[in-house]
Amino acid sequence: MEITTQPAExxxxxxxxxxxxxxxxxxxMMRERLEQIVLSTAPREIMSKVEHFENRFLRQREVADEMYHDIKQCSKKLSDQPQVVHDDRPVDDYQTIQHRMExxxxxxxxxxxxxxxxITCDV
Structure with a gap:
């Protein structure tokens, strides 16, 4: 029986x-915690910070989705599987994905x- 292992990449x-x-x-989970703050009777200055974090969480989720997609595409590229080429964002090589992940x-x-x-200081 032959055991195959995946390359390190x-x-x-x-x-x-x-x-x-x-x-x-x-x-x-952080967005859920933010929702709890919104439902509380927090002062106005706290609410502006809540909106700030809400925007950052939204952007973080978008970037995570892009990273996941690009990692998947790069993984396919390395594995000799047929690829679907997307014109919207090129699939980068391993070193570029590594840098983006960092x-x-x-x-x-x-x-x-x-x-x-x-959470610990302002709320």
Missing amino acids: QQQMNAWKEEVNDVRNEVK IFQKLFIELKDDFNHF
């Missing part, structure tokens, strides 16, 4: 897809830290 792509899904779930991770950590600071 494919394993990394699968890990990134899981991480992007985790980010989606965390953003969903930026994605950094920006999400900043968002999460900002939101946690908002």
Whole structure:
């Protein structure tokens, strides 16, 4: 019996897809926490910050969706499977996806830290 393993790049792509899904779930939980604040009797200055975070969460979700799609496409490109070419956004090579993922991770950590600071200090 032959055991096949995925190349390291494919394993990394699968890990990134899981991480992007985790980010989606965390953003969903943070939005739910934001909804609780909206339903409370928070002061007006808090509500402007709520709107700010709502916009950031929306954008984070959009970027997560784009990252997931592009990681999937790049993974297909590496695996010799037939590809569908999309004109709206080219599927990048592994190094480009890796760089974009690093930026994605950094920006999400900043968002999460900002939101946690908002929750603990302002609300």
